[in-house]
Amino acid sequence: MEQPQTAAAETSRSRDNYSPIQWAELACEALMAKFEPEQLPPDRFHYHQGVFLSGMEKCWRETGNSKYLDYIKRWVDSHVSEDGSIRKINLEELDDIQPGVLLFNLYEKTRDERYKKALDALVPLIKSWKTNPSGGFWHKDYCPNQMWLDSLYMGGPIAVQYGRTFGDDAYFDLMAHQALLMAEHTTDPVTGLMYHGWDETRTAEWADPKTGLASEFWGRAIGWYPVALLEIFEYMPEDHRDRAKLTAILQNLLVALTKYQDAATGRWYQVVDQTDRPDNWLENSCTALYVHAIAKAVRMGYLDAKYMANAWRGYQGVIDTLTFDGDGHVVIGGICIGTGIGDYAHYIARPTSKNDLHGAGAFILMCAEMCRHRA
Numbered sequence: 309m310e311q312p313q314t315a316a317a318e319t320s321r322s323r324d325n326y327s328p329i330q331w332a333e334l335a336c337e338a339l340m341a342k343f344e345p346e347q348l349p350p351d352r353f354h355y356h357q358g359v360f361l362s363g364m365e366k367c368w369r370e371t372g373n374s375k376y377l378d379y380i381k382r383w384v385d386s387h388v389s390e391d392g393s394i395r396k397i398n399l400e401e402l403d404d405i406q407p408g409v410l411l412f413n414l415y416e417k418t419r420d421e422r423y424k425k426a427l428d429a430l431v432p433l434i435k436s437w438k439t440n441p442s443g444g445f446w447h448k449d450y451c452p453n454q455m456w457l458d459s460l461y462m463g464g465p466i467a468v469q470y471g472r473t474f475g476d477d478a479y480f481d482l483m484a485h486q487a488l489l490m491a492e493h494t495t496d497p498v499t500g501l502m503y504h505g506w507d508e509t510r511t512a513e514w515a516d517p518k519t520g521l522a523s524e525f526w527g528r529a530i531g532w533y534p535v536a537l538l539e540i541f542e543y544m545p546e547d548h549r550d551r552a553k554l555t556a557i558l559q560n561l562l563v564a565l566t567k568y569q570d571a572a573t574g575r576w577y578q579v580v581d582q583t584d585r586p587d588n589w590l591e592n593s594c595t596a597l598y599v600h601a602i603a604k605a606v607r608m609g610y611l612d613a614k615y616m617a618n619a620w621r622g623y624q625g626v627i628d629t630l631t632f633d634g635d636g637h638v639v640i641g642g643i644c645i646g647t648g649i650g651d652y653a654h655y656i657a658r659p660t661s662k663n664d665l666h667g668a669g670a671f672i673l674m675c676a677e678m679c680r681h682r683a
Contacts, residue, residue, distance in 0.1 A: 331627065339663060345379050349665070355427050361669075381414055402458075411423045523651050526580075591643070599623050
């Protein structure tokens with residue numbers, strides 16, 4: 309395939325000339341130019357690097373360009389010791405479990421036992437993770453009893469892939485329970501959207517005293533949930549007892565999201581349902597995750613093909629915001645920085661960043677999926 313151009317030549321080309329996979333490559337190239345893999349921030353085994361490199365892995369699968377696989381391997385090798393232990397990891401946060409998904413492909417390609425040892429040490433921790441009274445995972449150790457939508461992406465795909473790869477069916481039931489519990493308690497019956505979090509004990513500062521729910525529908529948090537479900541479906545048995553329920557949840561959420569897509573830009577708002585408030589703003593990472601999920605759900609047969617119109621509008625909406633820096637590297641802006649649970653004012657006041665790792669990762673995931681569809 310045609311390789312993306314670099315340097316000042318980028319600014320002279322129309323953005324319409326780039327295919328989705330070329331945009332994915334341009335995003336990979338921009339981050340590769342900025343960071344050697346060993347220096348990807350933050351300096352620990354964390355989902356910011358994990359989602360970016362997961363996107364890069366999908367880009368590698370589409371292009372076959374070995375430099376992407378080499379870059380991923382260098383980052384993983386900077387954290388995984390010869391005995392399989394992982395350096396600089398917080399084992400009390402699901403956020404630090406997620407990058408383990410990168411180990412499966414490296415083990416398959418190299419048969420290096422340290423990757424298997426790392427998975428064997430990391431993934432079984434999920435079976436003994438701290439839970440609320442209903443068995444729902446705490447998102448972090450210092451957030452007791454709090455279930456966040458983000459958690460399904462952080463722990464779900466790695467768990468079911470481990471179960472499928474190494475023959476442990478318990479992970480399918482465990483993660484199905486997490487997904488069902490989140491949906492049961494966070495889905496709003498009026499909008500069909502999902503609140504950012506739920507505290508069964510109702511003791512968190514943000515929790516509604518009656519329901520334990522967060523007060524808002526935050527864009528990126530909602531995005532992690534369907535992206536995770538679709539990854540889980542790739543490894544969960546077709547005849548799993550909960551698959552039909554989870555499929556309906558996925559379909560209902562994605563259809564609900566289409567109702568809040570901005571008509572003018574194709575993007576979605578930071579607080580998804582508050583589309584008429586003048587201080588609300590359009591956000592690129594949630595848009596990218598929704599586009600990825602809608603397009604992948606169509607491809608996998610879970611959504612009618614008519615929803616690709618929504619996906620293409622969202623994709624184009626993000627593309628329309630892109631710029632290039634003085635070195636010709638693509639700049640992805642409008643990315644909300646990492647964000648905990650709060651009220652409307654909390655989300656609206658969050659700063660944005662450019663080429664943030666998890667925002668770039670969401671963008672690459674979007675482009676790598678959209679390259680599998682025709683406009």
